[in-house]
Amino acid sequence: MMYDVIIVGGGPAGFAAALYSARANLKTLLLEKLFSGGQMATTDLIENYPGFEEPINGFDLAVQMENQAKKYGTEVVNDEVIDLELEGKIKTVKTTGKEYKSKTVILSMGAFPRELGLPGENRLKGRGISYCATCDGSFYRDLDVAVIGGGDTAVEDANYLSRLCKKVYLIHRRDSLRATKALQDEIFKNKKTEIVWDSVITGIDGDESVESITIKNVKTDSETKLKVDGIFVAVGTIPNSDLVKNKVRLSKSNYIITDERMETNIPGVFACGDIREKVLRQIITAASDGAIAAFFAEKHVGSI
Amino acid sequence: MLGTNVREIESKEEFNSHVNENETTVICAGRRGPMCVPVYGAMAQMEKEKKFSEIEFRVVDFDTNAAMMIRTHEKCRNFMGLPFTVYYKDGEIVHATSSIQSRKQIEEHLDEYLL
Ligand SMILES: Cc1cc2nc3c(=O)[nH]c(=O)nc-3n(C[C@H](O)[C@H](O)[C@H](O)COP(=O)(O)OP(=O)(O)OC[C@H]3O[C@@H](n4cnc5c(N)ncnc54)[C@H](O)[C@@H]3O)c2cc1C
Numbered sequence: 574m575m576y577d578v579i580i581v582g583g584g585p586a587g588f589a590a591a592l593y594s595a596r597a598n599l600k601t602l603l604l605e606k607l608f609s610g611g612q613m614a615t616t617d618l619i620e621n622y623p624g625f626e627e628p629i630n631g632f633d634l635a636v637q638m639e640n641q642a643k644k645y646g647t648e649v650v651n652d653e654v655i656d657l658e659l660e661g662k663i664k665t666v667k668t669t670g671k672e673y674k675s676k677t678v679i680l681s682m683g684a685f686p687r688e689l690g691l692p693g694e695n696r697l698k699g700r701g702i703s704y705c706a707t708c709d710g711s712f713y714r715d716l717d718v719a720v721i722g723g724g725d726t727a728v729e730d731a732n733y734l735s736r737l738c739k740k741v742y743l744i745h746r747r748d749s750l751r752a753t754k755a756l757q758d759e760i761f762k763n764k765k766t767e768i769v770w771d772s773v774i775t776g777i778d779g780d781e782s783v784e785s786i787t788i789k790n791v792k793t794d795s796e797t798k799l800k801v802d803g804i805f806v807a808v809g810t811i812p813n814s815d816l817v818k819n820k821v822r823l824s825k826s827n828y829i830i831t832d833e834r835m836e837t838n839i840p841g842v843f844a845c846g847d848i849r850e851k852v853l854r855q856i857i858t859a860a861s862d863g864a865i866a867a868f869f870a871e872k873h874v875g876s877i
Numbered sequence: 878m879l880g881t882n883v884r885e886i887e888s889k890e891e892f893n894s895h896v897n898e899n900e901t902t903v904i905c906a907g908r909r910g911p912m913c914v915p916v917y918g919a920m921a922q923m924e925k926e927k928k929f930s931e932i933e934f935r936v937v938d939f940d941t942n943a944a945m946m947i948r949t950h951e952k953c954r955n956f957m958g959l960p961f962t963v964y965y966k967d968g969e970i971v972h973a974t975s976s977i978q979s980r981k982q983i984e985e986h987l988d989e990y991l992l
Contacts, residue, residue, distance in 0.1 A: 607918045608909075615911035632909065651882070653922070669922065699958030699975025708910040709976075712957035782955045803957060 576602045577874045578867065579666050579675040581654045582813070583639070584611025585856045586846025587681035589863030590870075591642035591649075594679075597871045601646065602675070604668060606653035610635020611683045612810075612847070613856050615705070622856050634856075659820050659839045662877060676877055677870040680817060680829060680837070680844040681863065684810035684854070689721065693777045701783025701803045706730035713803045715739050719786060721774055722807035728752035728760050730805050735765040742799060743768045744788055769799075777804065812848045824850040835866035841873050879909060879936050882921035886937045892946055895935060896965050901991045902933040903983075906944040907960025912977040916960050919980035929987055947973075964990045 578594045580587045583605030594601040608614060616631035625634075643649060652668035659678060666673045686704045688694060694702060703709040706720070710733060718738050720731040723745035729752070731743045743760065748770050750757050760766055769788060775796065776787035785800045812828045821837040821844070822830045828850035835843045845862030847854045879885055886892050886904065896902065905920060907913030920934040937944045939959060947953060950970060953961050958976030964986060965971070972990040974982075 608914050612911070615914075669926070698977070700955050701957060703912075703958050703976065705910060705912050705959075708908070708912050709958045782957070 574673070575663070576600045576673060576675040578602070578677050578679060578870050579604065579664070579673055580679045580681060581657075581666065581816075582606075582611065582681035582683055582846070582848075583609045583649065584681060584683045584846055584859060585613050585635075585638060586683070586848075586859035586863040586866075587611075587679070588635075588638035588642045589860035590679045590681060590843075590845055590867040591647040591863075592638075592645060593864045593867035594870060595642060595645035595647040597867065598646075599867075599871060599874060602648045602650065602673060603642065604650050604652055604654050604666070604673075606651070608635075608651075609639040609649070612685075613859075615707075619856065654816060657816060657820060659817075659842050662841070664841065676874050677841045677843065679835075679863075679866045679870060680821070680842065680848060681846045681859075681866075682813035682816065682848050683859075684812045684847040686806065687809045687811050689774060689777075689806055689808065691774065691777055693779075697777060697779060697783055700781065701779060702777070702806065703803060704806050706733050706805050706807075709803075709805075710734050710737050713738050716802035717800065718742070718803040718805060719744050719774075719799060719801045720805045720807060722809070723747060723749075724751045724807065724809065725753055725756060727805075727807035728756040730807050731766050732756065732759050732763060734805065735763050738765070741766045742801065744772050744774055745770060746773045746791055747771065774804070810847065810854075814848055826850075833865075834869040835862055836869060836873075841870075843870055879907070879917070879938055881914075881917040881936050883917055883924065883934050883936045886935050886943050887941070889942050889945060892937065892943050895933070896946075897968055899933045899965070900967060901931060902935060902965045903962065903987070903991070904935045904937055904947065904965065905960045905962045906937045906939045906947040908939050910959060912958065913960040916962060916978055916983070919978070919983055922980065923983070929992075932987060932991055966991055 577599035580603040614635040618628035656667040658665040719742040829844040843866035845866040846859035952973040956975035
């Protein structure tokens with residue numbers, strides 16, 4: 574079966590692309606390896622997506638996006654894309670179970686949390702090291718924890734954990750936070766949190782579980798030990814771009830480079846959302862990218 | 878209900894009979910969260926590919942009674958990250974992990990502890 578558009582990844586970028594593509598009467602297939610909504614579906618409350626006066630749960634928003642895209646004819650299949658042949662007029666998309674052909678491909682595989690890369694991290698994962706505050710926060714009730722990072726996720730995690738934990742340290746390598754103003758205001762007012770500025774984590778100690786961490790001040794090079802029961806890692810994300818390495822042009826940090834039309838260096842291959850090299854990675858920008866990618870995919874199909 | 882592609886155990890009784898009736902089984906206790914869903918996904922894929930056909934894969938909702946045996950087991954004592962994944966051989970837990978695991982890691986545990 575020949576498709577006009579195949580979308581790889583069912584986060585907000587993928588579903589926005591699917592909606593625009595299906596509404597343009599293009600034969601559209603969306604392939605999602607895990608569950609609809611991507612990172613968005615794992616977010617408890619979303620307060621900054623327009624149209625929802627009250628915060629909306631990320632999973633609920635994902636269900637609505639999927640249903641909306643399906644309503645206009647998008648076919649959604651739960652399968653992982655394991656290989657792509659992108660050169661030429663007709664593209665091939667291989668999943669674990671099937672092979673599909675399409676005139677255009679939209680890449681929206683998103684991103685996943687970055688690890689610290691410290692010795693002992695893997696051994697103590699789930700025994701004091703966590704990458705998801707809302708998932709594991711309740712195990713740390715009345716304990717001392719450290720959150721590593723200074724962006725939206727780190728500050729949001731620190732604020733959230735302060736409602737459960739005895740003390741929350743926010744370890745940040747700079748002297749100012751990157752998080753949005755509203756989140757910063759909340760953390761500065763929070764009596765249970767302490768921000769450790771200009772500092773990076775250099776070691777994790779503990780046999781059966783985390784007992785302490787070593788932090789280094791990047792300005793003075795001095796190291797101190799901090800007794801904590803847990804560490805929440807929120808140091809950004811890594812793009813899911815392994816699938817297209819050596820197939821489309823990537824930035825130094827492995828994000829896909831596109832033009833303003835969301836097209837990659839391969840004609841008929843588009844990218845949208847967090848996987849793309851850009852400045853703001855949010856649901857609204859992912860959805861916007863998806864709409865643009867589908868719009869120009871339609872033009873490409875028309876030109877074949 | 879977790880609503881995954883892996884069969885779900887829904888009661889304590891079902892849990893006990895499943896563990897007793899199957900020589901080798903992996904049971905993942907979690908929620909619908911970002912650390913749990915990839916583990917369910919990896920299990921579903923392995924089941925689909927029939928690569929480990931002798932092993933039964935199951936999931937169980939962490940917050941239900943059905944997961945009690947896992948939540949309270951000695952081998953999960955220091956666990957502070959979802960999901961808790963336990964590897965059973967002949968009715969005994971021979972290995973357990975906490976938090977997200979990649980498919981490669983799960984396969985390594987299967988090779989080391991169940992096969
Ligand atoms: C904890 C957290 C909280 C956040 N809070 C907010 C917020 O409040 N507001 C906001 O605007 N943004 C928030 N964000 C950011 C927002 O979630 C992302 O910017 C957005 O989800 C990106 O969408 P995406 O579609 O590009 O990628 P993703 O959401 O990452 O989705 C990509 C999808 O592609 C799938 N995929 C990957 N590889 C393959 C493959 N080979 N085959 C098939 N499918 C594949 C993945 O399974 C995934 O479902 C938050 C992020 C996190 C992690």
